Amino acid sequence: MLVLYEHPLSPYAQKVKIALREKGLEFEVRMPEGIGAGHTKGEFAEANPRREVPALIDDDVALFDSTVILEYIDDKWPEPSLMPNAPEDRARMRQIEDVMDTHFEAITWGLGELHFFKRGNAELRKTIEAQASRQIAGFMAWLESELGDNDWFSGHEFGRGDLSVIPYLNAADGFGYKPAEGSALAAWIARANARDSVSQTDAESRASITGMQMVSAAVESGLFKRQYRDHRLEWMIKSGGMDIVRDGLEKQTIRFTDHWDT
Structure with a gap:
């Protein structure tokens, strides 16, 4: 198993x-x-x-x-394949996945810092969220262009490109960020979420949010330490959250990967 x-x-x-x-x-x-x-x-x-x-x-x-x-x-388990056949299409899927994993993820993760973990004061959160809103709009425009006239990012069938995008856009939706109504990207989200694999996974995600309501107290007490990997740290600093980083370091409520440290 x-x-x-x-x-x-x-x-x-x-x-x-x-x-x-x-x-x-x-x-x-x-x-x-x-x-x-x-x-x-x-x-x-x-x-x-x-x-x-x-x-x-x-x-x-x-x-x-x-x-x-x-x-x-x-x-x-090569069947059914989640990747297109042409080398250039496979490369594009990996490119989309990398952008979502190392750029877009930092935004939804950062929104979690603001909404769930209550980092920073109200004014600072407002400033950072404005940056997040602007950035999300830019990424959604890019995704719209990558989708083009296709039903799926992977071409004619749901695949690697699609499953690499939908978790992030569903997360953004949870914070109130959606593509324009009637856009190709909005239609794609509806198609993706209609798939059993996606709908079940998203339902599990949304059900777990209820357990996040009290997590800010755990952070404040030092029991919960959020991992600031490289792209997340970059995002928080460039979006105006340097004070959040300083406060987290002082209170030891943020952490970094340290397994290989000697």
């Missing part, structure tokens, strides 16, 4: 769950203990030295990083 360590809100984990469901693979989901504090132990910690979800266990194979996991899934 495949074991996927995840958190339902993680778009990285959602990508993997959608892929597994598209391929009809059975898997067990587990949430790592202590994931929010950054000091997990056991099988998950051994599988992922970053101490972040997702991690996939397939018998004696242990993998981390959502992109690597997706490549493994498509290599081991």
Whole structure:
């Protein structure tokens, strides 16, 4: 049995769950203990030295990083393929995935810092959110151009490009950000969310939000430490949140990957 360590809100984990469901693979989901504090132990910690979800266990194979996991899934279970055939189209799918993972993710993650974790004062949150709104509009325009006249980012069929985008746009929707009504991107979102693999994954994500309402108190008390990976740190600083970073460092409520430190 495949074991996927995840958190339902993680778009990285959602990508993997959608892929597994598209391929009809059975898997067990587990949430790592202590994931929010950054000091997990056991099988998950051994599988992922970053101490972040997702991690996939397939018998004696242990993998981390959502992109690597997706490549493994498509290599081991090639049918139905989630990638187009042409090399240039496959490269474009990987390009879209990278942009969403390393640029757009920082925005929705940052909105979580403001809305769930209550970082900064009201005025600072308003300033940062204005930056997020502007940035999201730019990315949505780019996605609209990437979609073009196709039904799917992957071409004529739902695939890797689509599952790499929909978790992020659903997350943005949760904060009130949507593409223009009647746009091609809005129609694509409706098509994607109509798929069983996506709707089930999104429902799990939205159901977990109720548990986030009290998490700001855990951050304030130092029990919860958010991971500021490189793209997230860059986003927070360039969007006006330097004071949030300083405060988090002083109170030790943010963390960085340190497994390989000597």
